[in-house]
Amino acid sequence: MNSLQRHPVDAHSNRPTEFDAVVAGAGFAGLYMLHRLRELGLSVRVFEMGDGVGGTWYWNRYPGARCDVESMQYSYSWSEELQQEWQWTERYPAQAEILRYINHVADRFDLRRDIQLETAVTAARYDENIERWLVETDRGDRVSAKFLIMATGCLSAARVPDMKGLEYFRGKWYHTGDWPHEPVDFTGQRVALIGTGSSGIQAAPVIAAQAAHLYVFQRTPNFTIPAWNEPLPAEKQKEWKKNYAEHRRKARDTRSGILYEYSQRGAFDVSEEERQREFEARWARGGANFTHAFNDLFLSKKSNDTAAEFVRNKIRSIVRDPKVAELLCPHNHPIGTKRICVDTDYYKTFNRDNVTLVDIRHSPIEEITPSGLCTRDGKYELDSLVFATGYDAVTGSILRIDVRGRGGRVLAEKWAEGPRTYLGLMTAGFPNFFIITGPGSPSVLTNVVVSIEQHVEWIAACLRHMKENQEDVIEATPHAENHWVEHVNEVAEKTLFPSANSWYMGANIPGKPRVFLPYVGGFNNYSKICNEVVAENYRGFTFG
Ligand SMILES: Cc1cc2nc3c(=O)[nH]c(=O)nc-3n(C[C@H](O)[C@H](O)[C@H](O)COP(=O)(O)OP(=O)(O)OC[C@H]3O[C@@H](n4cnc5c(N)ncnc54)[C@H](O)[C@@H]3O)c2cc1C
Numbered sequence: 001m002n003s004l005q006r007h008p009v010d011a012h013s014n015r016p017t018e019f020d021a022v023v024a025g026a027g028f029a030g031l032y033m034l035h036r037l038r039e040l041g042l043s044v045r046v047f048e049m050g051d052g053v054g055g056t057w058y059w060n061r062y063p064g065a066r067c068d069v070e071s072m073q074y075s076y077s078w079s080e081e082l083q084q085e086w087q088w089t090e091r092y093p094a095q096a097e098i099l100r101y102i103n104h105v106a107d108r109f110d111l112r113r114d115i116q117l118e119t120a121v122t123a124a125r126y127d128e129n130i131e132r133w134l135v136e137t138d139r140g141d142r143v144s145a146k147f148l149i150m151a152t153g154c155l156s157a158a159r160v161p162d163m164k165g166l167e168y169f170r171g172k173w174y175h176t177g178d179w180p181h182e183p184v185d186f187t188g189q190r191v192a193l194i195g196t197g198s199s200g201i202q203a204a205p206v207i208a209a210q211a212a213h214l215y216v217f218q219r220t221p222n223f224t225i226p227a228w229n230e231p232l233p234a235e236k237q238k239e240w241k242k243n244y245a246e247h248r249r250k251a252r253d254t255r256s257g258i259l260y261e262y263s264q265r266g267a268f269d270v271s272e273e274e275r276q277r278e279f280e281a282r283w284a285r286g287g288a289n290f291t292h293a294f295n296d297l298f299l300s301k302k303s304n305d306t307a308a309e310f311v312r313n314k315i316r317s318i319v320r321d322p323k324v325a326e327l328l329c330p331h332n333h334p335i336g337t338k339r340i341c342v343d344t345d346y347y348k349t350f351n352r353d354n355v356t357l358v359d360i361r362h363s364p365i366e367e368i369t370p371s372g373l374c375t376r377d378g379k380y381e382l383d384s385l386v387f388a389t390g391y392d393a394v395t396g397s398i399l400r401i402d403v404r405g406r407g408g409r410v411l412a413e414k415w416a417e418g419p420r421t422y423l424g425l426m427t428a429g430f431p432n433f434f435i436i437t438g439p440g441s442p443s444v445l446t447n448v449v450v451s452i453e454q455h456v457e458w459i460a461a462c463l464r465h466m467k468e469n470q471e472d473v474i475e476a477t478p479h480a481e482n483h484w485v486e487h488v489n490e491v492a493e494k495t496l497f498p499s500a501n502s503w504y505m506g507a508n509i510p511g512k513p514r515v516f517l518p519y520v521g522g523f524n525n526y527s528k529i530c531n532e533v534v535a536e537n538y539r540g541f542t543f544g
Helices: 028-039 080-085 095-108 198-210 234-242 244-252 272-285 288-292 301-318 322-328 448-468 478-493 523-535
Strands: 018-024 044-047 121-127 132-137 142-150 172-175 190-194 213-218 224-226 341-343 355-359 365-369 372-375 379-381 384-387 402-404 433-435 474-476 541-543
Touching: 018 028, 018 121, 028 044, 028 095, 028 448, 080 244, 190 198, 190 372, 190 379, 198 213, 198 341, 224 288, 234 244, 244 448, 244 523, 272 288, 272 301, 301 322, 322 355, 448 523, 474 478
Parallel strands: 018 044, 018 142, 121 402, 142 433, 172 384, 190 213, 190 384, 213 355, 224 341
Antiparallel strands: 121 132, 132 142, 365 372, 372 379, 474 541
16 A cells, blocks of 8 residues: 555645654755655655755855865765765865755655655644644645654754845845855845855855955854865775775764864873964864864863964965954854854955955944945945845754644743753653754754764664554653753853854844753764663653
8 A cells, every 4th residue: 555545635635644754854854764764664744845855955055055074974874875876076065066966865765755845844733632743834734643853954944134124125135045046146246245154154255256346244253264175086985985884983983973083182282383283284184173183172262272373373374454354363252162164265355356344243234225235334335135144043943833742832932941852852742753953962063964864863763663662652751851951051061162152052043042052062972872862761751
């Protein structure tokens, strides 16, 4: 019997209305989850808002969009054939190449037939009488499922700041996280780029090369390390692929799920000369590996300062105008406590005659006008605005859905003071409701694909366990959840992370509670804890 025969259908659309599992989102997480659920013989419906699969890499088509984890690592490890077959072209993959890869996966594993595109999950209510989730979408679907799985992404709720006058702007405006599918041509235009996080830093050099003039509006300067991106020779890939499984295993045994050169020494275990040599060597190799030059850079402010000052000196040596260089130097957070950026020619871009850096910390944007924008001290005539203003991270895409658990409890209310989960996977009072890379899990501090795989595999194993033991319902206990939330905070407090006003803390969203969202204890330690929980008969969960 196929799933249509097995399940009631909507008389109007002739679509099935009952599933074993509903998954929201068809990025890396949703696709792999679907694959694993199918292996368990479950009927699944994936709802995806976009009109294609790929998530982050479907939406973020902005100029310069690129992954900052190397291609050979930022990919699925669960199919040996797939990882042997696929050929990457560059050291760091560009958005279009990752999107091609994800589409290839969707075809190769025949995933599309269970994915309903252009459909957003809008509401989900747990019906305790039938122990099922009743799920609604913006297309009018009303379906029920035993399990509801959020694969909605940590960085998928794009945020355009509330800017007075935006509706009257006569030019075009864009958000990097919701970029048009057709190429945007900035030739001859005066362009404003607002925001200098990862996306702004990637986009600036590419837009500058095209536009008549680029104004970069900076509130907070960020640290960025050169990528030194380059073609990835077939020979090098072949070599890596000889031991692919072993590389993956080693990566899973690290704090970030990425094979960096993790130092065993503290910054002050070596002489000043040696310290500089180490930073220099890592700068020359490129990428976020830089922040692992010493093992106490995230723990000791004094050690962190040495790395931060090294980068500031690099900025001063690259950017010709000393005033601009100083403005680009971050001073208000330890290096790495906001997501470290990886760039191509970012600082050099400010040596171009057609690029102006505008400090909006001291002279904030007051309003968008029909022909540009006004800051407190200046007026800018513009043809296009590009918002690189980030996301309502980690919780945003989940809380946009009206989720109600036991007794009609509203998830947004439960999380009003900050998200509460057990292992980032489940939240008490919401049975059979799983989150992939949820708050309280390592998620955005890691190679996210590695974190996704670990979560998907944990959830799949849990559902298998339930099937074998004829359990219908799993739920986190409030006690386990309290304990986990405490642990997440405790671990974060031992590091420098909470000292930065970052999106990790929810600081970019007005009114969002200041809580350190990801688990900073390390991917390797975290997955060990998850395995121990299982070994101890799913400690902290109840079944029914
Ligand atoms: C610009 C950018 C660069 C990044 N670079 C890196 C990097 O270098 N390294 C790294 O490890 N990670 C990076 N990330 C993080 C990246 O999000 C993850 O690596 C990974 O792609 C997440 O996959 P996902 O499936 O969990 O979520 P996403 O890829 O975000 O997919 C979630 C999907 O859910 C859909 N969705 C959301 N809400 C609903 C709803 N209510 N109903 C239906 N569908 C819904 C969205 O449309 C989206 O397609 C980056 C993110 C961004 C934005």
